Amino acid sequence: MEAxxxxxxxxxxxxxxxxxxxxxxxxxxxxxxxxxxxxxxKAASMIQPLDGEAFAELGALRLALLVQQKSAYGALASHVxxxxxxxxxxxxxxxxxxxxQVSDVLLGFFSKKSMRRRIERRAARAGGIERLRTVLGRADxxxxxxxxxxxxxxxxxxxxxxxxxxxxxxxxxxxxxxFQAEGGGETKAARExxxxxxxxxxxxxxxxxxxxxxxxxxxxxxLGLDIENLLDLYSVLLSFDRxxxxxxxxxxxxxxxxxxVWRLAxxxxxxxRLNRSRQMIDLAFERRFEDS
Numbered sequence: 001m002e003a004x005x006x007x008x009x010x011x012x013x014x015x016x017x018x019x020x021x022x023x024x025x026x027x028x029x030x031x032x033x034x035x036x037x038x039x040x041x042k043a044a045s046m047i048q049p050l051d052g053e054a055f056a057e058l059g060a061l062r063l064a065l066l067v068q069q070k071s072a073y074g075a076l077a078s079h080v081x082x083x084x085x086x087x088x089x090x091x092x093x094x095x096x097x098x099x100x101q102v103s104d105v106l107l108g109f110f111s112k113k114s115m116r117r118r119i120e121r122r123a124a125r126a127g128g129i130e131r132l133r134t135v136l137g138r139a140d141x142x143x144x145x146x147x148x149x150x151x152x153x154x155x156x157x158x159x160x161x162x163x164x165x166x167x168x169x170x171x172x173x174x175x176x177x178x179f180q181a182e183g184g185g186e187t188k189a190a191r192e193x194x195x196x197x198x199x200x201x202x203x204x205x206x207x208x209x210x211x212x213x214x215x216x217x218x219x220x221x222x223l224g225l226d227i228e229n230l231l232d233l234y235s236v237l238l239s240f241d242r243x244x245x246x247x248x249x250x251x252x253x254x255x256x257x258x259x260x261v262w263r264l265a266x267x268x269x270x271x272x273r274l275n276r277s278r279q280m281i282d283l284a285f286e287r288r289f290e291d292s
Contacts, residue, residue: 015138018079019141019145022072022075022076022079022142022145023145025068025071025072025075025076026072026145026149028068028071028072029065029068029069029072029073029149029153030149030152030153032061032064032065032067032068033065033153033156033209033212034156035061035064036058036061036062036064036065036160036205036208037156037159037160037163039057039058039061040058040160040163040202040205041163042057055198055201058201058202058205059201062201062204062205062208065208065209065212066208069208069211069212069215073212073215073216073219073289074289076142076146076219077219077285077288077289078289079142080142080219080222080223080226080285081222081285081289083135083138083139083142083223083226083227083230084222084226084229084282086131086135087132087135087226087229087230087233088229090128090131090132090233091229091233093128094128094233094236094237128233128237129234129237129238132230132233132234132237133234133249135230136227136230136231136234136249136254136257136261137253137254139223139226139227139230139257140254140255140256140257141256142223143220143223143224143227143256143257144255144256146216146219146220146223147220147256149216150213150216150217150220153209153212153213153216154213156209157206157209157210157212157213160202160205160206160209161206161209163202163206164199164202164203164205164206167198167199167202168199215288218284218285218288219285221281222281222282222285225277225278225281226278227257227260228260229278231260231261231263231264234249234264235264248265249261249264249265251265
């Protein structure tokens with residue numbers, strides 16, 4: 001018993017360490033985004049944007065954000081993929097336990113009902129219920145963290161897009177006016193290439209934030225479909241278990257997945273209807289994070 005407790009505690013400790021690493025990575029992404037946003041006004045206010053250090057700094061900070069995104073979201077992708085893999089493994093185990101063995105077939109010659117009961121008991125013993133419950137708890141915590149982080153990154157994207165829209169609408173005339181006030185004899189057309197380059201970089205900054213939101217949406221879609229698959233399998237295992245009440249899931253225990261768990265309790269799971277969606281999301285997920 002003591003050894004078993006240590007093993008469980010060790011598994012829990014490993015996951016807690018993982019959560020700490022995930023939190024640190026997501027915080028680094030938000031901090032890098034904040035630094036980038038703070039540098040935009042300085043670069044945008046430059047009369048000669050292509051000649052200043054602030055313009056180069058903006059590009060460097062954008063690359064720093066990309067590095068943080070790749071690191072943090074790649075790590076998240078590996079944990080999300082692991083949840084899907086565990087569910088698929090548990091389903092494969094269950095499906096194989098459902099197949100009649102030679103001894104089952106022999107028993108079936110005497111009693112089909114006894115054969116079926118034996119297969120069902122073996123399917124229930126194949127377990128998975130407690131393993132799926134553990135994975136569900138971890139998925140719930142990941143969903144919570146991704147959602148909070150996605151909201152923060154979305155706010156940063158909105159700010160970047162607002163700055164870009166403001167510059168596009170108002171900055172060009174001000175650039176020309178300021179240049180002419182200094183005695184410059186060049187026309188507006190002569191100033192446009194430099195201004196267009198600045199707008200192009202800030203547009204790239206906005207698209208960097210947008211790419212982060214897109215990655216997070218894909219992570220949430222992948223995780224959401226794998227969770228539905230998990231709950232569908234859980235409901236099947238539950239139907240074979242005589243101790244159903246002992247394995248009841250309370251929505252309150254899973255604050256970020258309460259609605260999904262409620263649907264399980266009320267037999268409202270989509271089941272096979274999600275198969276096509278899972279295939280499409282899995283393909284998109286693999287293409288985006290295959291090198292992470």
